[in-house]
Amino acid sequence: MIPYGRQNISEDDITAVVEVLRSDWLTQGPGIASFERAIATCCQAEHAVAVSNATAALHIACMSLEVGPGDLVWTSPNTFVATANCARYCGADVDFVDIDPETLNISVARLAEKLATAQNAGRLPKVVIPVHFSGRSCDMQAIAALGKQYGFRIIEDASHAVGAEYQGVPVGACQYSDIVVFSFHPVKIITTGEGGMLLTNDTALAKRLVRLRTHGIAQSAGELVSTPQGPWEYQQIELGYNYRMTNLQAALGVSQLERLPQFIARRRELVRQYHVLLADLPVILPLASEESAWHLYPIRVPAERRFEVFSKLRAADIWVQVHYIPVHTQPYYRNLGFNWGDFPEAERYFSEAFSLPLFYDLTDEEQRSVVRLLREALS
Incomplete structure (x- = not known):
């Protein structure tokens, strides 16, 4: 059988994972930060936050942008259901923008038309999620110009696009968006088994994303709401999730990224x-x-x-x-x-x-x- 997609696992990948299995750090450990730094450097982004999968990444991306009941999120109908579901997890409404018949990405012309109509109706989207279908970037400069005109935030669903470029710059640099999301599922460009990553150039967003992936818990002094009683103390600041990547996955990711x-x-x-x-x-x-x-x-x-x-x-x-x-x-x-x-x-x-x-x-x-x-x- 020849499948439509398949991962490539090298001996170096296996060695990297075995080294973690022989270490003290299986779940949370230093490998996660190493993978985040490597992805951020590769994509020319300020911050990277590793999570358990790309669906989790999309979910907390919406949460970090304060998407909630009564809000509206637009995306492409030509995508996996997770791109729309993430807004529904937050209680928001979802709508779609038709695709360009050549690029198969969200049509900028249809987006502009729909925004003009929505403005007249008083129902503009809070967030637009362009999807880089098959690994080709959407026209992010044009979408960002519309975002500035109509006041919506942008999450790039770049699950297909690790290693892609837009205007000569790596996808993930967040030139024209608030957050970029990658997937590391086995059929994607590189894999961590399951896994996802969020990239952003906004330090405040990055800190919140880190908190949301770990139950909404904070431990650093700048985030605690009261003086800690000792070094053991942690405080749940908001309702978050267990969306953490493991050290095993991160080790595989670092090794895969080299290729x-x-x-x-x-x-x-x-x-x-x-x-x-x-x-x-x-x-x-x-x-x-x-x-x-x-x-x-x-x-x-x-x-x-x-x-x-x-x-x-x-x-x-x-x-x-x-x-x-x-x-x-x-x-x-x-x-x-x-x-x-x-x-x-x-x-x-x-x-x-x-x-x-x-x-x-x-x-x-x-x-x-x-x-x-x-x-x-x-x-």
């Missing part, structure tokens, strides 16, 4: 080869980009043939996958009032798309087999 340029280079090479190998087939290829991290390689076929072609590839052990079912069409969100037809570009893309295998260990021979079987399925 990030290698991972990105191979993915980009495979994408260039796909573009050549698929050029004569009746499929729509993803827009070329030398700045994308290329977490996914989604192609589009005629909607009436998608199920047939998908099924033939699966039967041939090419484990293609659909990314994503539009969030607003999920039963939970339909119960909130959304319907098929609300965001036609996202729905059109979904009806035609599936992702071909793309991962570091995919060989040239395996890639040619994928293309050959796709060609047969389409014939």
